[in-house]
Amino acid sequence: MGFQPPRYPWHPPVAAREAAQVVIAGGGLVGLTLALDLARQGIASVLLDEDDTVSTGSRAICWAKRTLEIYGRLGLGARFLEKGVTWNRGRVFHGEREAYAFDLLPEQGHEYPAFVNLQQYYAEAWLAEECAASGLVDLRWRHRVAAVEHRPDGALLRVETPGGEYQLEAEWLLACDGARSPIREGMGLPFLGQVFRDRFLIADVRMHAPFPAERWFWFDPPFHPGQSVLLHKQPDDIWRIDFQLGWEADPEAERDPARVRARVAAMLGPKVSFELEWVSVYSFRCRRIERFRHGRTIFLGDAAHQVSPFGARGGNGGVQDADNLAWKLAAVLRGATPALLDSYDRERVPAAEENILNSTRSTDFITPKTAACHAWRDAVLELSAAHGFARPLVNSGRLSRPAVLADSPLSTPDAEAWGGGLPPGAPAVDAPMLRAGQPDWLLRHLGREPVLLAFAGPGVPAAEAPAGLRRVVVAADERVGTLWDHSGLAAARWGARPGDAVLLRPDQHVAARFHAPSPAAIAAARARMMGEA
Template identity: 70%
Template structure:
């Protein structure tokens, strides 16, 4: 039962620069890397009206499932970009995780115990589907020039924008980029060409990862085994994917031979030990990886930005790689668009590093701790881990200590230079820097979701809470107004008011009638107001556009 998926091949087009004088070309924005992160960023910019050139040295999507666990916040970002529903329709939805120790279940947990969210905790879906949908969406905008089999072979990072040498099957040309977004992965050629080192750890531990087609009775959930009878002394992870495929991760010895471990007969032998001899299996793809927890010291270098795995790397356990890369793109896209449109000063772009650097540190910290728990490096560490697992079956207090990969959660951008201090904010409100939270609402009497009405035009939003939706607080130019009412008023309420019929919106955002929050185009809270005034909202809006950063730099 081999994988049923066939990767598309995208047509190479001879670049016009090869036939022009000087074999050179200019582009306002260049994205290097046609994986999930590069395509997401190109699409985000296109949705904001910004054209880009995207270079990829290959002519297809990723081979093998790669990133598969798409977290709730990432799904909400893709909903804004027009792809969220496709994840729900094609992928495998799950909220439950189970942890096993030896031959027994230690405990289970629910990642989304409360109801009232448009998206689940996670959807499992092979990366190649996501990339295919992103390619289609980028092409449909007419603003993304997708150039397959165009390799960025060299870079000169000039003050007015990088100069790239791009190699194609027909020869090389020069591409002058106003802004360069390096999304070319863990082996980033742009990073290497600029001589930028990673800081962090590379662990010796090795893991076999495989896509396997098989018919198992397990429900859609995450299963993690410590020291199981079928793989003694090691760990195993199992995830269900679309199309009857399953993702398997087997811990290997640190000195194991990667080439030998990838062979179908070796992979099948491990599966037989786990499942028994009678379960038909088909191996679609297999690879061997090591844990890497490291990052660049800075993500911005002049007019070049590093995004996703080109900027930082974490171990796969916890689903922090692909999700954090998408959230990098979500952070950078609106800022670059605002600067290009003349609506914000260039120092706004420094906040990308100021915000996503700490987010990378947080992910690396969790990933490193997971690695230490999953692969103890000493007898004492192993004894501690096994004791925690034994206690977890009967003692709830031990369960938070079990670390099979702390699963991805969006980062609170604490201390962001774009945030207005919380001194004037509602006392119970989400603190500044917090990511947005969803809730069910009614619009014109019909069920809807709050997040689908925030940042819809790529602009800032003033989210205001009111008793009946009859009052409209001031929203300055460049800021949209969304009013959430406790109850529906008599005829005459403001058009487009959202009714918080369950009370979840007010409870989750921590606001009562008369209070409001200013949200950035990526949904994070920029400021809170007990009673918003035009001056306070304008000041917070200006700060969130980087004007305070620009003033400090002047």
């Protein structure tokens, strides 16, 4: 039967005027992720959404390794792996031949693969289930934010429902209300960036086809000459196909089922039967608002930034926004300095800029604007079949990678030289462990709170953690109460020797690292990580 969209119950307002500490506007992917992350840290929220179900169509489908690790921390990682289509390999075609293939995760020893394909509606439904089960998320379906009055101490919202409207006072308003964000528009916040003069058709197709679970991208294929096509496999025998149309294409005409079927039939051939599940036409947008935090109103996901679909940077970037903000807001609500939230802008704006840059470059390669650019692109594709130097120049969408927060004000610079490893600002890297003789994974023991990751070895004890800081010990030998780095991968990937220690943030990014650290140095780095320095 495939996916059956849920219908969530509508509940009338409790009173004509209500108040909440945290209000999240938007019950899509980012809003639900943020609500669940806050709930996992004991923070209650009210989530408002004008609809009563999840998204229609596949939309965001490619979940990157870092996003899967975030969902693993939130308790959903196993569901993504069980239901989704795992893939690490991609292939690029030019005309009728293969230009080259690539592997996004050539090394073993990670709990999660490079990518899992899964329709966005599954992710949203699971997130909504977990939010409801937490008891800390007040899910208000068919509650539309009609107007917002922004104040120094929060915001006053006018909310419309089928049973009438009410006012909701919010100490913190988190705007996850999408690309057409009414909250952003009401504040008059313009986008910086560009809209590209091209159009693409998305078709979700149900079929049994011989294609493997890989990312296939065609430049100028014989079944769609002069344009590009992207193919991804999804669960439930659903395949996602993106057809480049050109700027002159009529969006309404291209949505016509007969025209879409003709395009798909030309691609698949006469022997493959299929059904259309969902069709949409879109244009590239690579842009952002100048700042994401405006006092006590904070923007996340598409409400803050937009990128092209090629590269899987939209949904993954939005999830990483939530991952970045949730622990900081939770800390502030527990008494940390509100200045900690300034780092959300300092870290996520550069991350959005990186995504926009990569998306813009991908778009320029996929849709060259001049004859010279078109000739250069085709030459790169021709050379890539036989010459390795040309392959890095092929850009069918630089696939999502986690941001390294290189200039974060929360990071403590290295005091000593390190021979590789993970610098301050980098996201943690997983490795297989043994714990009490049972297989385990390093990242399962990191996150939600500050952690000191201490490395030990024969004759070398693990560094001590200051009072109130949880310590996780990774040992090069088997011992009681530690994680055993039996393969040596953790030490190699982190560039760590016995006696070294790494301070990690609740979002699993490195805050500081030390050779033979002192409790005073760790305490100072922890204070800086919490915005106190």
